[in-house]
Amino acid sequence: MILVFCELKDGKLRKPSAEALSEGRRLADASGQQLGALTVGASADGAADAAKYGADSILTCVAPSLASYSSDAFAAAIASAAKAKGATIVLGAATAMGKDALPRAAARLDAGYAGDVTGLSMEGGKLQAQRPVYAGKAFATTGFTSAVQVATTRPNVFAATEKTGPGAMESVEAPAGDFKAIVKEILAKGGGKVDLTEANVIVAGGRGLKSGENFKILEELADALGGVVGASRAAVDAGWGLSHGIQVGQTGKVVSPTLYIAAGISGAIQHLAGMSSSKYIVAINKDPDAPIFKIADYGIVGDLFEVVPELTKAAKAMGIGAHH
Ligand SMILES: Cc1cc2nc3c(=O)[nH]c(=O)nc-3n(C[C@H](O)[C@H](O)[C@H](O)COP(=O)(O)OP(=O)(O)OC[C@H]3O[C@@H](n4cnc5c(N)ncnc54)[C@H](O)[C@@H]3O)c2cc1C
Known part of the structure; x- marks a missing residue:
């Protein structure tokens, strides 16, 4: 069996x-x-x-x-x-x-x-x-x-x-035994959104976002696409108030969504370790030589603060999120 x-x-x-x-x-x-x-x-x-x-x-x-x-x-x-x-x-x-x-x-x-x-x-x-x-x-x-x-x-x-x-x-039969540790209670953290590892669409941001508040534009794109927000370690470690639970990479979560959008992420090997098996990778970066473009299926060279809101507008106009 x-x-x-x-x-x-x-x-x-x-x-x-x-x-x-x-x-x-x-x-x-x-x-x-x-x-x-x-x-x-x-x-x-x-x-x-x-x-x-x-x-x-x-x-x-x-x-x-x-x-x-x-x-x-x-x-x-x-x-x-x-x-x-x-x-x-x-x-x-x-x-x-x-x-x-x-x-x-x-x-x-x-x-x-x-x-x-x-x-x-x-x-x-x-x-x-x-x-x-x-x-x-x-x-x-x-x-x-x-x-x-x-x-x-x-x-x-x-x-x-x-x-x-x-x-x-x-x-x-249930196992009998004197087990060393028993979990008595699990306190759910708010949010209620799907777990990063199960998400179909992830919009991830890096140091290029410049502040925690700016992640709001990624939230808006994620909402329009029916997805969730992820982050690079540099963003999580920057003290911007981002949860470590959304870190993608070697020392974060390993994810393989259908669509992974990396905004303002350079594409360090430790980041790629967590997302390179995603089906479609879209990179938005103002540096045309950023390594993330090497593994991206679609690359947009530009300022994420202009590109991301445009994508949100287009996704909303097409009603994409509603299909998820
Ligand atoms: C042992 C170890 C484990 C690690 N584990 C992880 C891990 O799990 N996950 C992880 O992510 N990293 C991990 N790292 C860190 C990793 O090496 C990189 O430092 C990190 O991924 C860089 O994050 P970043 O791409 O956000 O920042 P940066 O490398 O600083 O890149 C920022 C990017 O944003 C672009 N940018 C800036 N402004 C704009 C703009 N306005 N519009 C568009 N683009 C813009 C820049 O061109 C640049 O490419 C690990 C490192 C080590 C040593």
């Missing part, structure tokens, strides 16, 4: 999990295996969604103690379900939760682990993973020597393809 750890949020399957499931379905078809979806939490609300992405079976691990995420308990739940089902491949999305839980589950399964993969295939019955290395400068193909193989898929890289599966529901 190929087992995919699926995250539920507000009674719904999260999009990065739907992507991991779809990829699991493709691999299961290629290797003649069953596809299992696993949900872990205080309830299984939304677990049935996994059938929309081709799950043969949906395993639900439900216990009041699993209401909030905790590394130990979730890793134990994933490992014990994988063992119980004899899964040889365990996948999940490379979200904050997936990147925390799956390596731990891999250790418990004595399995190899490939994190944040951008491509998966089956070679001679074994899994092969493509992963960006050297801050995205090169791609490595990783094979496995272990019997069980664990990988996390980078959000927004794999398509979430609807394909109805039988989705037979089955409950699995």
Whole structure:
């Protein structure tokens, strides 16, 4: 069996999990295996969604103690379900939760682990993973020597393809044990906008914005395009009141939206490490030699304070944001 750890949020399957499931379905078809979806939490609300992405079976691990995420308990739940089902491949999305839980589950399964993969295939019955290395400068193909193989898929890289599966529901036992740390409460930070790593459109600003207040023009463009705002590290570190949560790059978030607009960002290698797998990259910079233009699909040489408001006007006139 190929087992995919699926995250539920507000009674719904999260999009990065739907992507991991779809990829699991493709691999299961290629290797003649069953596809299992696993949900872990205080309830299984939304677990049935996994059938929309081709799950043969949906395993639900439900216990009041699993209401909030905790590394130990979730890793134990994933490992014990994988063992119980004899899964040889365990996948999940490379979200904050997936990147925390799956390596731990891999250790418990004595399995190899490939994190944040951008491509998966089956070679001679074994899994092969493509992963960006050297801050995205090169791609490595990783094979496995272990019997069980664990990988996390980078959000927004794999398509979430609807394909109805039988989705037979089955409950699995919650892990018992004396876990070292339990999360008691998670305080949500305001905003309510989509997470940067899940966003389809990101409008990012750098030092070229000159102040935190000027990010307002990026907010306006992001709103018009149905997207969210990101920033370079130089902008976040400048003391402009920007949250570290919106930093894109090697030491920030790794994102792959359909559209990434970089305004006033030079394109340092550490920034590129976080966004070079975006589908369409648009760069706005007044310096025609800025390195960001080397990876941009569309480059606009100009003053961002003139270009960005024009783009907002055009996006509004076309009603683009309304379609998202
Ligand atoms: C270990 C390490 C980790 C790092 N991690 C990260 C990371 O995660 N993310 C990250 O982003 N950086 C990271 N950095 C920093 C990185 O090296 C760069 O310093 C940073 O990305 C530069 O940010 P920037 O492009 O906003 O600023 P700058 O390099 O100063 O570029 C500003 C750009 O704005 C343009 N500009 C100015 N005014 C205008 C205007 N009016 N209109 C149009 N364009 C204009 C300029 O031409 C210039 O190209 C890291 C560095 C190190 C050493």
